Amino acid sequence: MILTKLFINWIIILAITIGCSVVIAIYFNAYLVVIAMMIQDVIVLVLLIYVYLQILIFNRTTMETEIKKFKRCQSCGMPFSKDPKGGGTNSDGTKSNMYCSYCFENGEFTQPDITLEEMENLVKENLQKMGIPGFIAKLLTRGTSKLERWKK
Numbered sequence: 001m002i003l004t005k006l007f008i009n010w011i012i013i014l015a016i017t018i019g020c021s022v023v024i025a026i027y028f029n030a031y032l033v034v035i036a037m038m039i040q041d042v043i044v045l046v047l048l049i050y051v052y053l054q055i056l057i058f059n060r061t062t063m064e065t066e067i068k069k070f071k072r073c074q075s076c077g078m079p080f081s082k083d084p085k086g087g088g089t090n091s092d093g094t095k096s097n098m099y100c101s102y103c104f105e106n107g108e109f110t111q112p113d114i115t116l117e118e119m120e121n122l123v124k125e126n127l128q129k130m131g132i133p134g135f136i137a138k139l140l141t142r143g144t145s146k147l148e149r150w151k152k
Helices: 002-028 031-066 116-129 134-140 142-146
Strands: none
Touching: 002 031, 116 134, 116 142, 134 142
């Protein structure tokens, strides 16, 4: 929002500058000097637009990757609301916004060598232990391959 206001202010300043250049050209008949000033203003405006767009693109991509908040563990699919610790921990001790405490502790997977099939079977077994019928457990684990850990 601040960048947008700043950008609009720069456009207004450049428009005023170009307008003043035209008035000077008409009044003093100094066309060549004024044309050079106008070309310089246009170049500055183009550069400002380019920088502004680069900042917008950078901010958008940075925010999308860093602030992406998942509702489910991206390894086993368990909702974070069901995790007693509210999520795993990164190596610096902060909460992981991608993995649950069962899958990820201290910046490492608790079972680093587990395969996708083994994870699906483990989740099905745990769901059945909680009293969920086998066919529903199988339905709930169908999307495991689409989780971030298994995308490759």
